[in-house]
Amino acid sequence: MRAYLAGPEVFLPNAREILDRKIALARSFGFTPVSPGDLVVPETETKRERGLAISAINESLMLGSDLIIANLTPFRGVAADIGTAFELGFMCARGCPAFAFSNSTKSHFERVSRFYGDSIHLGDDGRYRGTDGMSLENFDMADNLMLDGGIDSRGGTIITREVEPDRLFLDLTAFEECLKVAAERLLRRAVSAG
Amino acid sequence: MRAYLAGPEVFLPNAREILDRKIALARSFGFTPVSPGDLVVPETETKRERGLAISAINESLMLGSDLIIANLTPFRGVAADIGTAFELGFMCARGCPAFAFSNSTKSHFERVSRFYGDSIHLGDDGRYRGTDGMSLENFDMADNLMLDGGIDSRGGTIITREVEPDRLFLDLTAFEECLKVAAERLLRRAVSAG
Numbered sequence: 426m427r428a429y430l431a432g433p434e435v436f437l438p439n440a441r442e443i444l445d446r447k448i449a450l451a452r453s454f455g456f457t458p459v460s461p462g463d464l465v466v467p468e469t470e471t472k473r474e475r476g477l478a479i480s481a482i483n484e485s486l487m488l489g490s491d492l493i494i495a496n497l498t499p500f501r502g503v504a505a506d507i508g509t510a511f512e513l514g515f516m517c518a519r520g521c522p523a524f525a526f527s528n529s530t531k532s533h534f535e536r537v538s539r540f541y542g543d544s545i546h547l548g549d550d551g552r553y554r555g556t557d558g559m560s561l562e563n564f565d566m567a568d569n570l571m572l573d574g575g576i577d578s579r580g581g582t583i584i585t586r587e588v589e590p591d592r593l594f595l596d597l598t599a600f601e602e603c604l605k606v607a608a609e610r611l612l613r614r615a616v617s618a619g
Numbered sequence: 620m621r622a623y624l625a626g627p628e629v630f631l632p633n634a635r636e637i638l639d640r641k642i643a644l645a646r647s648f649g650f651t652p653v654s655p656g657d658l659v660v661p662e663t664e665t666k667r668e669r670g671l672a673i674s675a676i677n678e679s680l681m682l683g684s685d686l687i688i689a690n691l692t693p694f695r696g697v698a699a700d701i702g703t704a705f706e707l708g709f710m711c712a713r714g715c716p717a718f719a720f721s722n723s724t725k726s727h728f729e730r731v732s733r734f735y736g737d738s739i740h741l742g743d744d745g746r747y748r749g750t751d752g753m754s755l756e757n758f759d760m761a762d763n764l765m766l767d768g769g770i771d772s773r774g775g776t777i778i779t780r781e782v783e784p785d786r787l788f789l790d791l792t793a794f795e796e797c798l799k800v801a802a803e804r805l806l807r808r809a810v811s812a813g
Contacts, residue, residue: 433753436753436754436755437752437753437754438742438748438752438753438754440754471759472757472758472759473759475758476758476759476760476764476767476768477758477767477768477771477772479764479768480764480765480767480768480769480772483765484711484772487712501697501698501734501753502696502698502734503695504696504698504701505701506763507698507701507704507762507763507765507766508704508763508764508765508766510701510704510705510708511704511705511707511708511763511765511766512765513708514704514705514706514707514708514709514712515708515709515712515769516712517705517712518681518708518709518710518711518712518713537695540695540696548632554632558632559627559630559631559632559695560630560631560632560634561630563666564666564667564669564670564671565665565666565667566667568701569701569702569705570670570671570673570674570702571674571677571701571702571705571706572701572705573670573671574670574671574678575674575705577671578671578674578678594753
């Protein structure tokens with residue numbers, strides 16, 4: 426099974442090294458890894474055209490994949506990397522199994538509460554609201570309900586783990602555990618059906 | 620055509636009022652609006668089950684829709700609402716036309732640069748990097764390239780506009796302009812084909 430490895434590791438200074446480690450780990454669990462950046466981006470005239478070309482490549486890589494393993498570690502704020510969220514939705518719509526990991530055990534609710542300096546209040550409608558009046562999702566979930574729900578309804582799970590802050594996007598222990606669970610659920614099934 | 624109206628307006632104190640205004644505007648341009656929260660959530664035992672039920676409802680609403688109009692106004696940070704990004708990816712995978720609007724004209728690059736206190740530097744590899752070493756996408760785009768790319772490759776566009784800060788999720792001028800463009804591209808075509 427071809428596993429699309431989504432996540433913000435592409436932005437790391439040592440992106441190639443970490444992506445290669447993820448690729449090797451995915452192989453060791455029996456998956457065929459598909460990683461953003463696997464294909465060469467053609468020359469383009471403008472920056473925007475280059476961005477569009479990378480988008481097209483990543484979409485084609487997803488269309489050739491059978492499942493997604495998404496890194497939902499909070500990135501530059503309260504939520505997962507937004508490009509990864511797009512890709513997770515993309516693969517869910519295709520009906521693919523979806524798995525995820527996060528190097529934070531804090532819930533979405535805890536993180537958004539922290540975003541408001543813990544100054545949230547319970548509104549008349551029974552919803553917690555931030556200082557700007559916007560309500561907080563309070564569903565015991567790792568991230569927004571569309572992400573957790575999309576993964577859950579496709580037989581997947583989210584593995585969470587707390588790591589040293591300077592290892593937030595480098596520690597692959599949760600990723601490895603996620604691969605293990607995915608392999609047990611998907612590859613063992615494939616074997617027993619064969 | 621049934622238009623799924625994605626966006627973080629569901630979190631507003633006056634969510635129902637704003638969603639109803641969006642629904643009325645979509646109708647006035649000839650679309651059949653489909654809005655998150657249109658269906659009643661069944662009773663559940665746990666908070667998590669409730670979140671999963673809402674996710675399932677929103678996915679079913681998307682499966683019954685022909686296009687998406689996403690509000691990509693930055694929400695609680697540098698990027699669009701992450702649930703909206705998931706939904707945009709979901710509808711793009713289904714091959715649906717995708718349109719978006721944002722009440723911010725700042726580019727993704729400008730916002731992420733601001734996130735780093737404008738302390739970004741040009742790395743040896745030609746990429747701008749933040750204080751944590753993570754690279755910034757620099758593609759003249761409104762948000763992450765998967766979002767801009769997904770919209771562009773499906774014939775859509777992103778309408779951006781600057782509004783008063785306290786009207787960030789209330790001003791529907793950009794949404795209205797987006798509806799106008801979508802109607803010209805999709806409904807006029809439908810008419811001329813009929």
